[in-house]
Amino acid sequence: MPSRSATPSHPTFEQLNRRFRPALMAFFLRRLGHHAEAEDLTQEVFVRLASVDTDRMDSSEAYIFRMAANLLRDRSRREKVRFDYRATAQADEDANLDLLDPSRVAASRQSLEGVATALRELPEDTRIMFVLYRLEHLDRRDIAAAFETSASTVDRHLARAMAHLARRMGDA
Template sequence: MPELSPQPQVVAPFEQLNRRFRPALMAFFLRRLGSHAEAEDLTQEVFVRITAMDVGRMTSSEAYIFQMAANLLRDRSRREKVRFDFRADAMADEQSGLDLREPSRVAASRQSLERLESALRALPDTTRNMFVLYRLEHVDRRDIAAAFGTSLSTVDRHLARAMAHLTRSMRDDE
């Protein structure tokens, strides 16, 4: 019986990329993260994303793969920063003894906002508009004066009236 010669193995483009880049990607992530588990996870993520692409049409696979790896690191860094900031805020709230999501605090805050909104509506239109532009929209007083065709001192008087009215209204409602 004739001897069968082994068939040459055809390696898929994805498998070629995996063999070629997995060690380099692992080294890339390990240098930056210092954690073998995280490096493995991010390397795997690169290859998961590659499977969703047409690998045969990739012109510069090395540049593309390492740009993808750098983007994954940036995304990871952003997520970690958000998580860190959230934890820091939560700890600060815990240490202050305040629960910002406590229903009574939420209700009191809503009531304060409603009182403020009511006090704003009670102002004359021009005064209210100048106050909103200055305090909420951060428009310069000179620009407000120009927009209303008035002097800077008139704008200042309107702003002072608005602040006095709002302060009285908020204090009276307490």
């Protein structure tokens, strides 16, 4: 495929990178004050720019800096959501919400180990069908086709697995 010749009104991606990377870094550094974040956002601009047809840009400078401003706005929104969540979680003393409470982490691990043990107790076909259906979200008909059986047989295996897990987890 012949290479596209660049005219002043239609620069190549490489030309845009050479021309605008320093200006974008300065743009982000002035607003963020953190070199690593400025580099990340500059890189994100060029990642997004790589999928754009530069021939369709009226003004590459306006397009690139509009994209940069939008990235800053998106980052600001995400930070606000995170800040609001943290503030709400801290302010709500009644909830006693500690996402990294060691006892909750240990209880969750123990619960997961119980499920894993119960799954290992199942016959192999039943276990595989259950995992494919519940964890991999495959359709029952696709599972039936893979096992060369009927969908009703898959349903029986799934019901058997659910009953076993409910029994084992109820005992725990």
